[in-house]
Amino acid sequence: MRLPAIPAVDDSLVDRHQLSHRELAAVYADASPEAAKLFVLQQHRLVVEALANVQPSIVRPQRPRFVVPPRAYLTLKQQRRMIGARAVFRHIDSRVEMRRCSLIEHVVESTTPVVLHALLEATEPDSDNETNPGMMRVTPTEWSADPFAHPSSDVVRDLMDEAVATVNGSTEPGFVRAAWLTYVTTSVHPFVDGNGRAAAALYLATVADSLEMGVDWGALEQWAMWRDAYITALRDGRETYEFDPGRMSAASFVDFAGHASIAGAELCAERLRFLQSHLDVMAQQGLSRPVAFVHTFVAMRGVSTLREISGCGLALSDLDDIIAELVRRDRLRWVKRPHGSRTSDSTEELGLAEA
Amino acid sequence: MESPLAALGIELIVADLDRAIELFVDVMGCQLLSREPSTLVVGEVAVIDAGSIVISLLAPALAGEGAVLANRAPRLSQIIFGGSRSAEIAAAFGRAASAGLALSELVDDRFHITPESVEGALGQPTALVTVPLPQE
Numbered sequence: 001m002r003l004p005a006i007p008a009v010d011d012s013l014v015d016r017h018q019l020s021h022r023e024l025a026a027v028y029a030d031a032s033p034e035a036a037k038l039f040v041l042q043q044h045r046l047v048v049e050a051l052a053n054v055q056p057s058i059v060r061p062q063r064p065r066f067v068v069p070p071r072a073y074l075t076l077k078q079q080r081r082m083i084g085a086r087a088v089f090r091h092i093d094s095r096v097e098m099r100r101c102s103l104i105e106h107v108v109e110s111t112t113p114v115v116l117h118a119l120l121e122a123t124e125p126d127s128d129n130e131t132n133p134g135m136m137r138v139t140p141t142e143w144s145a146d147p148f149a150h151p152s153s154d155v156v157r158d159l160m161d162e163a164v165a166t167v168n169g170s171t172e173p174g175f176v177r178a179a180w181l182t183y184v185t186t187s188v189h190p191f192v193d194g195n196g197r198a199a200a201a202l203y204l205a206t207v208a209d210s211l212e213m214g215v216d217w218g219a220l221e222q223w224a225m226w227r228d229a230y231i232t233a234l235r236d237g238r239e240t241y242e243f244d245p246g247r248m249s250a251a252s253f254v255d256f257a258g259h260a261s262i263a264g265a266e267l268c269a270e271r272l273r274f275l276q277s278h279l280d281v282m283a284q285q286g287l288s289r290p291v292a293f294v295h296t297f298v299a300m301r302g303v304s305t306l307r308e309i310s311g312c313g314l315a316l317s318d319l320d321d322i323i324a325e326l327v328r329r330d331r332l333r334w335v336k337r338p339h340g341s342r343t344s345d346s347t348e349e350l351g352l353a354e355a
Numbered sequence: 356m357e358s359p360l361a362a363l364g365i366e367l368i369v370a371d372l373d374r375a376i377e378l379f380v381d382v383m384g385c386q387l388l389s390r391e392p393s394t395l396v397v398g399e400v401a402v403i404d405a406g407s408i409v410i411s412l413l414a415p416a417l418a419g420e421g422a423v424l425a426n427r428a429p430r431l432s433q434i435i436f437g438g439s440r441s442a443e444i445a446a447a448f449g450r451a452a453s454a455g456l457a458l459s460e461l462v463d464d465r466f467h468i469t470p471e472s473v474e475g476a477l478g479q480p481t482a483l484v485t486v487p488l489p490q491e
Contacts, residue, residue: 055457055471062460072455073475145425302453340454340476 002155003162004187004237006172006180007251013258014173020265025212027269034293035276041312042300043217043268044089045070047204050220051085051120053197054078059225064267066274069302072340079343080123081197087119088201093215096208106168108181108205110161113190116201121194136160136190146235150189151243159188167206174210178203179257183250186234187243203257218264219257229256290314294322295331295354303337303351323352330355359443360485364409366433368424372399372414379403379410396424431481437488438464444485463487 028036049056049071057068074082095107118134136156142149151159163184167177185199200220207216223230233256240247275296282292297312298304310319326332333355337348369375372390379385386404393400397419403410413432415424438444441464448461457472464487470480 055469057452057455057457059457059459059469062462069453069455071457071472073472075475078475145423302455338454340456 002159002245003166003184004180004245004248004250006166006170006176007249007254009173009176009254009258013255014176017173017175017258017262017265020262020269021211021213021216024217024265024269024272027272028213031272031276032279032289034289034296035272035279037312038275038279038293038296038300039268039272040217041297042068042271043215043221046221047215047217048082048085048089050224051088051197051200051204052078052081053224054082055227056221056224059227061225064270066271067300069300070341072338074343076344077124079345081120083345084120084123085197087122088116089204091115091119092201092205092208095205096214099209100214107209108164108167108202110164112164112205113160113185113198113202116205117191117194117198120197120201121191132192137192139192141189141192147241148187148238149242150187156188156190160185160190163188174207175216175258175261176254178206178216179254180250181206182257183234183237183253187238187248207261216261216264218266218268219261220264221267222260222264223257226260230260233257290318291322291325294319295326298326298332298352299354303335303341303353305337305346305348305351307346307348309352326352359440360436360438360447361488362408362434363437363486363488364405364411364435365431366411366413366435368413368415368427368429368432370414370427370429372401372412375412375414376401376403379405379412385410395422397421398424426480430479432470433467433482433484435484435486437486439488441487444487447485 028039031039046056046068054071054074057071058065092107095104098104099107114134114136121133124133136153138153140149140153163181167181170177182199182203185202186195189195191198200223204216204220207219208214233253236252237249238247278296279289279292282295283289287295293312294309294314297309301308309323310316314322323332327334331354332352334350335353337351342348367375376387376390380387380403388402388404388409390399390401392398393413393415396413396415398413398415400414401412403412411433415427417423417427438447444464444466445461448458448466451458451468457469459466459469466485468483470482473483474480
């Protein structure tokens with residue numbers, strides 16, 4: 001045995017996980033195209049922020065947030081990480097679709113960990129740390145604050161190949177296999193840097209195939225909001241100061257990931273219902289569906305640039321008319337964008353906000 | 356217009372507590388109010404009376420019983436603000452959340468903006484902590 005075993009999971013957790021995701025898929029199927037689009041746009045942003053390891057707006061929240069403004073005041077490093085995280089999401093999404101079309105056998109294959117890492121790290125070429133995007137480490141690494149020596153660099157490639165083969169050959173539920181692969185990746189630590197982000201991306205890629213929606217839209221947001229619990233769950237599985245599969249267990253992390261996925265799915269369903277009811281109210285106020293969509297999109301972001309709004313898929317000619325109508329009705333107004341919201345690839349001085 | 360929040364103090368993470376105390380007390384003439392083991396993380400903390408504000412000096416330890424601070428690099432780790440009214444603190448929380456900063460939940464009129472998100476504005480990881488002022 002060169003890797004910790006995939007742990008057995010309580011049937012009730014598996015059932016609850018299945019139920020919560022079925023419920024989310026049902027709410028999504030019932031939602032209007034506008035509500036579904038607003039939901040996906042927000043969740044995509046939150047997943048990307050989590051994949052980039054950017055802190056969420058509220059850490060350790062006491063009540064659910066249905067609308068979450070985009071994280072602002074990003075450092076240049078975080079802005080670059082977000083670009084890499086978006087590329088990773090696109091890569092996983094494409095592979096999930098290819099798998100659904102039976103064009104590939106598995107979403108995750110042996111090259112996937114290095115591809116995901118390359119995409120995540122490629123935007124940090126002048127970082128202080130030499131991260132070697134897409135290359136497994138050739139030097140020893142260890143955690144010093146919580147002492148743990150990762151396996152020798154000689155074996156990391158074989159261990160990761162074995163881990164991918166294990167998840168693809170296992171019949172355990174998708175979230176169990178995905179969480180196990182995350183646990184193994186963080187423990188093997190195949191890269192000099194970016195292992196946590198790569199492990200989170202592998203979770204998304206592994207679990208996708210088992211979910212009707214193809215994306216675990218809420219899980220990584222929960223990992224980010226409950227970062228302490230995430231770290232504790234990873235630590236709980238190590239009764240050793242060095243990589244020793246016989247003294248390591250992924251059970252705590254799989255349990256954490258299962259509950260996080262359930263909580264995320266339940267929150268996502270609530271968000272969808274909230275967005276739908278909000279759009280219904282706007283329709284009662286006489287706003288057409290596209291107008292209500294743009295108004296809500298802007299309101300959810302606080303301040304939105306034209307480029308951001310046009311990224312929603314509306315035709316530019318329609319968008320001009322919609323914005324003109326919203327400004328004329330005193331629903332939206334042009335404002336100076338806060339400096340904290342401007343980034344290296346979004347420098348616009350003006351944006352639209354609720355009047 | 357009067358600011359709704361007032362700066363009460365700062366916290367500095369230091370590598371050498373003896374030298375840091377010497378600087379503030381012997382050189383600058385401030386008063387040492389206390390020096391004791393830290394309750395939140397493993398290490399020692401000294402509190403200095405600096406007139407209108409209080410300076411906390413935290414010297415985190417590498418190991419020991421309790422939580423070990425992961426980032427022990429010397430820095431300005433916190434700026435602490437006080438608000439006299441719940442509504443003012445809640446308003447500051449709302450502004451910070453709307454601005455897209457990462458912050459802790461508002462509980463008992465307390466919250467903090469995380470060092471990670473403040474770094475995006477100040478270039479250094481400093482928490483902005485907001486607490487209620489003690490009632491007279």
